[in-house]
Amino acid sequence: MGISSDYRDKRVLVTGGLGFIGSNLVRRLVRLGASVTVIDACYPDQGANFYNLKDYLEKINLVVADIGEADKISEYLPDQEIVFNLAASTSHVGSLLNPLRDLERNCLSQLKFLNLLADLSPRTMVVYTGSRSQYGKPLYLPVDENHPLRPVDINGVHKTTVEEYHRVFHERNRLRCTSLRLTNVFGPRHQMQHDGQGFLNWFIREGLLGNEILVYGEGSQQRDFLYVEDVVEALLLAGTSEACVGKAFNLASGTSITVAEAARAVAEATGTTWRKAPFPPEYASVEPGDIELDASLFRETLGWEPRWDFHAGLMETIVFYRQHGNHYFRSQEWKTCRTRNR
């Protein structure tokens, strides 16, 4: 069976479904014939953008709520067959300035959600998206799944806490859970309002707006970028795989380039320039250095291979934002969805 038949008429819930990865996943799920419910809190500093699903709204259930709000989400949980649990508040610097908010939005909301889901829809398959930030500054490269988890900030700590909730709920037979720890993901539908999440998309924004691209420090750190469509493919595979259940996997492209090389590629493709600039202290303090994840466990378990090389993904992303950039660079279409529910 291929992915296409696996998802036809399946009841699928995507938390964080108005965000970057979530909305790309939802669009694919709808095209595969799944019955899709989206829950998204639409926090203004996060990735939700109403425009991400504007042309799909008639084909999904959209619930604007924090996943911790039982009164708003309970009716949508029974009988869900697969849950892609992507809802998260992601801010490394912000989690140090306001760690309690990070705790509330990530751990508290997720624990409420999993507890409720296990009660209302037991044995559901849940795919959680972890992060390479769980590892902190690598002790060796490439980083495999056995690398110690020593994140540099509170957000990274909480990514692991929530992953651990999934593992414990799985081991107690209340849900069936898999975690994919993602590396630097880029592509269409990423928020472009601030540079606190994913600097490659920020470079693209700067290039398309004709601004000079600023690389903090020497830009010599290695990063393995992964195009969002490859992440969607991996999530879809994990969502129907019994072999994945109970495990955590790295997900990465396996090919690294430096931050400076990425800046140069974006500058060339968008016709702008780039230069090095001093690291702002708050960014320096959460900079993990070279990153390269070893994704061989996931590749071997599911036969997944990334299909998009860096350049092809970059071109696709630039084409998308050239056409739709006005919904991401200046306007804030997430505001629309805060007043809407259905």
Place this chain on the structure above:
Amino acid sequence: MGISSDYRDKRVLVTGGLGFIGSNLVRRLVRLGASVTVIDACYPDQGANFYNLKDYLEKINLVVADIGEADKISEYLPDQEIVFNLAASTSHVGSLLNPLRDLERNCLSQLKFLNLLADLSPRTMVVYTGSRSQYGKPLYLPVDENHPLRPVDINGVHKTTVEEYHRVFHERNRLRCTSLRLTNVFGPRHQMQHDGQGFLNWFIREGLLGNEILVYGEGSQQRDFLYVEDVVEALLLAGTSEACVGKAFNLASGTSITVAEAARAVAEATGTTWRKAPFPPEYASVEPGDIELDASLFRETLGWEPRWDFHAGLMETIVFYRQHGNHYFRSQEWKTCRTRNR
């Protein structure tokens, strides 16, 4: 310098200081000449017992508050030199029944506390007490500090989350933190109201009340019991050691006996009997099997050695409860302290 001069006139804060380990530590600190403040929430299902410090109340500051209650504790935090951060809600079964309460009492309160402490008393030395439950079912024995952290319940997950808060606060130069991961600790001043924390003390209670001691299952699981006075000694050493800062250490006796052997020893010493009984399902589900921690890293770093063997600690504990048992077995003197503040 020995421990005795290290603590003379030092300003020391003990969170959870009315509890089992905390009160034994406080008594020792007072005798060493420290200026001691105790913060304890006196949650009725936890270890606080007013009687634990009844004869020391004129010599300490006692604040009855949750460590997350800034309005109640802020005035006591400035200028603390050493903080023994023992406050915790410990219930493995309870954390599965009510995971949100476990999150609130452990992660939320601790994160508030550390954030406040770092603001009001930066660079303070903080010694946190972790737990062998952070490791879960051992993959190998003895368990060293590099063993994966895969606890079997939510309380164990949160023990690691809070330990990680300490590490991140330390690495960001906001506090100086050490974690000691404790094995099965026993001794005087342990609560005797329920068997949800530390079964050896529960065996002693049953023996002293003339009840038959029930061992769940075969009782063949190995445990390395550690007498509370050895833990106090280790905490005191860690509290003044720069070599410990930023690290997590196992703390254990290094000599294991089985649960059945422990039951037999208690039965002989108290003149009662013991027998095997079926595992209640909720206990079976959090039973980690054989446990033996490798404490060589801490022993080598600080020259600490346990001074109490199992039998000597057991006799001392029985003597204590023979004399004071009425304040632990039946009465609930923690109730007194909920209406009282310093």
